[in-house]
Amino acid sequence: MDTSIDPITALKSDHEAVRAVLNNLEGYLKKIGSVSSDGLKNNLINQLHEITAFIDKDLEIHFKKEEEALFPVLGNYIGIETGPIHVMLIEHKHSRELSGEFKAKINSYPAEKDYKSIIDLGNSFIRLLSEHIDKEENILFNMADMQLSRDEKHGIMEKMLTIK
């Protein structure tokens, strides 16, 4: 990835990866709800660790690219304390809280066998994040495209590349 890439295009391509993971997660949750054997449930729940690893690493980097590179610059035009950026920050916080609870339930599964909570939390997480991504693409990113200058976009991309 180089600094000539448009930062909004780069963030949208992150979103594609997130959508693909959410689709996989939805599939796993459906299977967990429908299989009756304990062994199969265990295997499926074990595979959720791969998804929570993506949430902890890749999704966290994506949030930071928005929080540390895009939002501060776009905030000069549309504000941060109120309006769409404020809403996006609240949703990032909810997403982190929800994924924390989701992970805790997965980790306590061997002792508690509470697969229903895993399914509920997972589905809430999918809903929250899908709607969040839609809002960013339909509202916030359009504002960024209209407001930001070439130089500002270049600076945002440079900053994004330092976030790992």
Ligand SMILES: [Fe+2]
């Ligand atoms: Fe976001």
Ligand SMILES: [Fe+2]
């Ligand atoms: Fe995003």
